[in-house]
Amino acid sequence: MLVSLGMHGQTLKSPNGNFVLEFSINEKGSPLYALSYKGKPVIQPSRLGLELAGGSKTEFNAEIRKQADPKTSLYDGFSLASVKHSAFDETWEPVWGETKTIRNHYNEMEVSLRQNSTERSLTLRFRLFDDGLGFRYEFPAQKNLSYFVLREELTEFALTGDHTAYWIPGDYDTQEYDYTISRLSEIRKLTEAAKTDNLSQTSFSPTGVQTALQLKTQDGLYINIHEAALLNYGCMHLELDDKNFVFRSWITPDANGTRGHLQAPSATPWRTVIVSDDARDIPASHITLNLNEPSKIKDPSWIKPMKYVGVWWEMITGKSEWSYTYDLPAVQIGKTDYTRVKPHGRHGATTENVKRYIDFAARHGFDGVLVEGWNIGWEDWFGNSKDFVFDFVTPYPDFDLEGIYRYAKSKGVKMIMHHETSSSIRNYERHLDKAYQLMNKYEYPAVKSGYVGDIIPRGENHYSQWINNHYQYALEKAAEYKIMVNAHEAVRPTGLSRTYPNLIGNESARGTEYQAFGGSKPNHVSVLPFTRLIGGPMDYTPGIFEMDISKMNPNNKSHVNATLANQLALYVTLSSPLQMAADLIENYGRFPDAFQFIKDVALDWEKSIYLEAEPGEYITVARKAKNSDQWFVGNTGGNTPFTSDISFDFLDAGKRYEAIIYSDAKDAHYKDNPQAYEIRKEIVTSGSRLKQVSVPGGGYAISLKPVK
Template sequence: MRYFKLFTLLIITFVSFSCTPNYLVVTSPDEKLAVEVSTNDDGKAWYSVTWAGEPIIKKSYLGFEFKDQPSLDSNFKIVGELRNTMNETWKQPWGENKKVKDHHNQLRIQLQEKDGLQRRLDVVFRVFDNGVGFRYEFPEQENLKEFVIMNEKTQFQLSDNHEAWWIWADYDTYEKLYNHTDVDSATWVATPVTFKTKENYYVSLHEAALTDYAGMTLKLDDQQRYTYESVLVPWANGDKVRTSAPSVTPWRTIQVGRAASDLVNSNMIINLNEPNKIEDTSWIKPMQYLGIWWEFHIGTKEWKEGPRQGATTESAKKYIDFAANHNIGGVVVEGWNSGWDKWGEKDAFDHITPAKGYDLDEVAKYANDKNVALIMHNETGGDIPSYEKYMDQAFNLYEELGINALKTGYAGGIFPRGEHHHGQYMVNHYRRVVEKAAKHKIMLDAHEPIKPTGIRRTWPNMMTREGVRGMEWNGWSDGNPPNHTLILPFTRMLGGPIDYTPGIFDVQYENSPNRVAWNTTAEIMDEARVHTTLVKQMALSIILYSPLQMASDLVENYEKHLDAFKFLESSTADWDESIMVSGEIGEYAITARRAGEEWFIGAATDETGRAVSINLDFLESNKLYKATIYTDAPGATYLMKPKKYEIIEKNVTSEEAMLIQMNSGGGQAIHLQLLQ
């Protein structure tokens, strides 16, 4: 990422050890958010957060338990403080917003044990107008060198029994439907987790810059109401984090907003990550893509070689031709390689040898000649030693073939057995893949990943990831209810881009009658469908942000609705500016994104039909725009006539409001083009 500073202010103040007070406060630049930090009579360090005087996080304690040495959670005194203020705007090579403002006040608290080992621990707070991030830093010191964290005792004491949107904590998957309950029922959660207070504030807890550390879950304290304490994902032997001083933890984050959309429009998570480490980013290019993928999930094709094989040279060329003719940047081909018949076995894949009937060299050349990116697929089956053994050879091959995008998969349990997808072992593996891919100029889309925490700033080739109950679940289960994709922007997507893979037009699989159950019963397979209208699928391509954005249906289904596909053909995955205009968690979302002088709006609702009026003041003033509106036909809902739609054109300006009508389980997709 190149930096351009519109305005930078850096003020550093150091207070000597001898005069440091025991109670410190740092506020946001607008002075509405305040963080208080102190120690109690036992020397336990605590913090609290208020917003315009209202408690957001009440007194919450900090510290660690170690393996084979005393805990570092009490007997502290504050021995120093360091403050600074940052105000700058930086530019990223891709993102929801190309320009990102970073304005925060920072306070570093320096703690030291009063006696005994006299170990030191710093806690760094960064306070933005829309949230707080804090992390621990272990300075280099004589009495703390190599150590193992057994328990991070970070607390988040909420002020009341808020509404909560959450999924159960799990050490291996985030592919779950969200619960909407009160805090008392949300006993052990994954992050991001989002709350709404009785005062109609919104709060979300997560983490940023997860590096060489275990993923964090949050568990309610049995003794203290509304208080979450961090629970780290363990190694196979029970260790949580193996590290040494000097080192830092990820940032623990608290986002706040007056409206639910404020959480979505925040850049705090990415701002808490380190600057870009890739000097030349010219090869990193967002794109929409198609793929040989959906046919596997709805049971019309198979990944493995044989008569129902999906990945063939002929089928790949068909997708490439459609992409080239309709302004779609790439094509992913799953099942291209041999080994799928050995699924679940050790060393099943080498990620190099093509399947019979698939000529990798021919397909790669064909895609290159058509100016379409061929996206490789590496399913590891969770076999980490095997994947790392073949990774160099595979990446060399892809680079030689001119392939610079890769989708990885980690379905199933992890080898070595006992390790978890979200533990330090896998966090470090995922990072090795990112760094090695960068050396070969390969962009990544990770499935079954560690959650996003803003690492895309530091490694912008880490484009997108799954980590969600995505579209595939609609192919072979009871599916995702209409509100699911309207919870995601306010929860999972707060961490970063989401490869949900929207874009299904044949939502009831009417064009795919010969489906075979492959991981469920025939009865469930027969009932499976996508619980939206066709138009909502188009809208989700705007609402659910991904710089590698899939149009996931079969090309023959798009060919039946080319007038509707025109929206996706005209769209992009490379945005200059993005705004969630309006939304409520699990109810509806309306998002506008700009590419150059064109705007695209995605609007979607749950099972409740609704009309929402939005201001168009994000458009350029004194200009006329043509709005092409793709909308559900009258009477079309996700249950009745879900593929019926209308296309309406009218002219609009920034001075007017637009009434967006969304039928049950449906929405609108709008393309705004400048006329003058």
């Protein structure tokens, strides 16, 4: 049972009755909430509130004062003004996604609070779904709270014990870490070790972690803490009191240390808590999407999932380079004459090379080709804090923009644009309209944008309110030009793809590129569905068939810590409407039978069923292709062997299906024998079962098609 919360207790139950939320105000006038699931406490009584900034910059990073200042307190001195209960139930259709329809069913409690000493009002809105909780702060229009600045958000998540956590360290500038699995009490000592595993060394609390944070209790409850609808606000991290196991929100600050500049009426993003005693329910939850507004794009017919190849992996591995020459130590956009310098001969985005990829895409039925390094400016783009760094419209001399467009169009292939901003936000915004206009001229349907390096304006963080507003500006501007966006290094997604479905992909986590930067943990891809993917799909760039990077670049001794079968499974387990076959195209010619699965697998889904799941150990998913009778199954394992045992009861009764199973060979291993795989065909029905071993770092993939 929950501990008593104090005065003015209010209760809200989920539609199925499994969740109970209790709200109260304590003797200091501070709002509190608690959450239980099937009678078990999940969140103990936890504080809610915010503190406003005062007049001095030195106050912004100070600890919250013991004595509340009425001028800055939005965390005590409240009384209950009113409580309204309501219910909501709808079914909506996403433009693309894991399912054709999504049910949005919740019970809501709107709590209106009044702070008598300041005559200010604050609304707390709670929504309880059958799989968890969403809540946010709302600021009604009022005389005494119009324009205001946040010093801190004081939201707490008081946990019931020393849970197992699947976490990456707090960082204002990158999410590209391998996950650490540990007890909460171990986070402090492990944080520094985790940070040294990444290029970023952002200063942050030694007990700070990022969301989406996955937890598991000793008695088998799975808890996920994240946020939804991140708009006009800084990204939420979590800081842990590791003595009492209480997380407190830690909002990414702006350059001046404040957490947000707001104007009433407005609201914060939703804070989410997804809970189940079955791990499969966590990645299957739609809470994050449901807490976002419906699509603002009235006619989304131009938004189409894409499967693509591209001139990328050869740059990542060091086989070729983004830049055209070595001879320009200081590039001046619009003034440098590239025709007078000698190319170094390792440029990847040449007309000849790109045509090879276009031919490959056309031959194998891929929708698009991504080209990076096509535009001038790459010689000194990184690490120089350079404002005018790219213009996004001028190609290198060896990239025929017009000719490539005509050639791709003649082959029925779309080109995908690349905009690396070098995190010069002002520069990107000053060029954005012309860059998108160029895309329209040459019929580029999608752009991969990048934000590598320190933010300009200098001192800003990648996930602050100011920068998040830029990502949103670029997304909405793209929608005006009917362009889809795949943002890399941007803030992690929070379900905004419901409102703006042209946000067709994000990176925002440690992707395949790190396999060429020393490697990722073999179980990394079995953690991502419980963490990063809670907010939306990831452009993970799977499909690597050659694991020994030195075969592409003798100077790079990295190894891809996955089996070939694992790489196939990722197209199902890491669902995305934008999927890349990321390897060098010549490597696919060595394994044409395995490559067939990448060609066959769907991008958009009628239905998704999570068959098996345990974070960091394994995940098995079955998905039915939209407007098709075909199913696809994917399994990825972890650090140790796993025997998958699944039923095909999701198939239509009375039908026979040909199952093509792509699996690890018995002697496969991600490190020693990653390319050992087997392909076999079986006839299965809804009554069939499959037992299949996935080796360390391995997995399997299945395509299922009805037969007569």
